Amino acid sequence: MAKKSFGQLNPAQKEAVTHGNGPLLVLAGAGSGKTRIITERIAYLVSSKNVAPRSILAVTFTNKAANEMKERIHGLIGQDARSLWIGTFHSVCLRILKREITNLEGFGRDFTIYDDGDQLRLIKQCMAELNISDRTYTPRSIRSKIDGAKNKGLGPEDFRGDIYEKTVSYIYDLYEKELRRANALDFSDLLHVTVRLFIEKPDVLKRYQGFFQHILVDEYQDTNPVQYKIVELLSKKHRNLFVVGDDNQSIYGWRGADITNILGFEKDYPDTSIIKLERNYRSTKTILEASNKLISNNRHRHEKELWTENSLGESISYYLARNEKDEAKYVCSQIRLEAVKEGYSYKDIAIFYRTNTQSRQIEEELLYSSIPYRIVGGIGFYQRAEVKDVLAYLRVIANSQDEMSLRRIINVPARGIGKGTLQILEDIAEKNGVALYDALDLAAEDKTLPKSSAVKLEKFYKLVTELISYSRENGIGELIDRVLQKTGYLDILEREPERRENVGELFNIAAEYENEGAEGDTPQPKESENTELNEFLDRISLASDLDTYNDKTDQVALMTLHSAKGLEFPVTFIIGLEENLLPHFNSVRGGEIEEERRLLYVGLTRAREKIYLTSSSRRLVFGKEESPTPSRFLSEIPEAFITANMYQGESRRTSGNRSEKSNLPLKTPVRQSGNGKSYKAGQQIEHKKFGLGTIRKVEGSGDKAKVTVHFARYGTKKIIASYLEGK
DNA sequence: GGGGCTAAGCTTTTT
């Protein structure tokens, strides 16, 4: 089966797929068939090299990518695909930790995973306990310090220096203690603790080293130091490390990703082979050329230039809007056009933006225009208060030590356990050296507590213990039902249909999970009591909104440029190309322009056929109106590839046909072949690339006039006058 | 202890 598909691979691709043993770096440009290489390689290893699927580890960047890869490989090699290890770094580490974490002192198997919200709350709590004001040090900045440390494998003891460093150290230290006490791991811990495990327990590492004969890593340009370490450790024995990436698409520097991992791969693995995939199968020549030109402004990169045999395609549209509303309206009207006149489906179209907030205006306008859409990412389903509440109940049931969740639900719905009572409860816990949950049971005998409060606590304790025993005999769906009824949460939902719907959806997810689990390919140790519930909660913790994105329903996709990585669409819009937005203010200030440029590069290279770029001359920032200037990146794309427009609304008649081009941010073209000539409809002209054509329409005058030309070979195009030769 | 109101801070990007 695999053999048949080899025929369709180009020589470089084939070389990568059939590479022998030893390290290999595949520098794969956008749209060069990166994912395909990995899937084909795995199929090749299994069917031609007789490598056991269970000894192949493939790491992807998102769960969605992992699932797609699994499916594709399943199509190539069948059932064998099930025993492959495919997942994100986080999910693979989770799987390893679930088996091995008890080898480490102070860690339990049924740990809870804290998401960044939980993390932030815990940091705040720690800061309060240490009497550190959250004004001088924001919990967010502390979190990024702690995360940064974990990503580099540093502990609290590694912060020594000035007062700030010492403060971070105290908080970090307490934070870690609290995590252990709650039997919880944060996101970074999943990786960090795995490395610790490997280093402290060499025998465990040895087992996994022997186990994974082949390791494949996708999106290698976005690995951080811990991930690098994991890969290094695991591949040490067999040394069959196959990494694929594109340094031009490294956009996660802020999350600790270290672009030198890919730039310095040859140094780390001196015997490595390198294969470059430079042929692009996705985009038109125009799109590819424009992207190449843009990214060539970056200095830190592997030299490579993408090319394609695809057609030239249409020029990139640029629209300068009057304000955000106008920008949104323009986007919607163009979508309409593409759908009605050009025959595109809504699912062929995507809108990308730098920050999540930008989706709001667009969303409003899409609703108004009745264009079906779907926001990918953003404020996710699992962040909603009611969903988090129900999940917090489940988490406490699965791991009663999980204090963060316990605090969340102890008075939701209101049951008379307020701040005062909680304080006393904390004291009881501390006095007796037990967890908050166990302190509930001691409350009845405590003298410091008012009788009425003691009764309430006791009642709550009974409620939870009852639910815990219920959970052992019943499925997750039934458990959710039970929780809702017994806790009185149902009454809250009665009054709020939207929330009820969300909780209903959570119920559906649970039911779906249970069905799928019945087929069973989860070889988990059965030592813990609530395996199924635990696995469900784990899955949810790592699930992101992107994973559920389904490209089959006919909806326009809205997402950030970061989320867009790895996807492709025939028609794309990138909005808000303004200074301080793209490139973002913080990056301009921090001098991280190259990453911003890569971000736009990622955006541009998602498109197969058409790109629309927009910026706005007015924008509300923090509720204040600003007048941003168009992004510097616009002028880095040669004008020849761009057709520019601007707002021509109500004022058009009064201001006459005033030349709008003078305001456009594009720099004047280098070539001046059309100098001084004038054009009119009907005239024959010649263009260097398109050949002979007839002018249909002229807008503006002089070199910068936009001329609509019908070319015999390429159809109708809008072109800047200076690129034409009169006939 | 609960609920409602006001003020401040916020927004980069995500596993």
Add this chain to the structure above:
DNA sequence: GCTTAGCCCC
């Protein structure tokens, strides 16, 4: 402009 946290009154 919107959301959250903290404060005050019932």
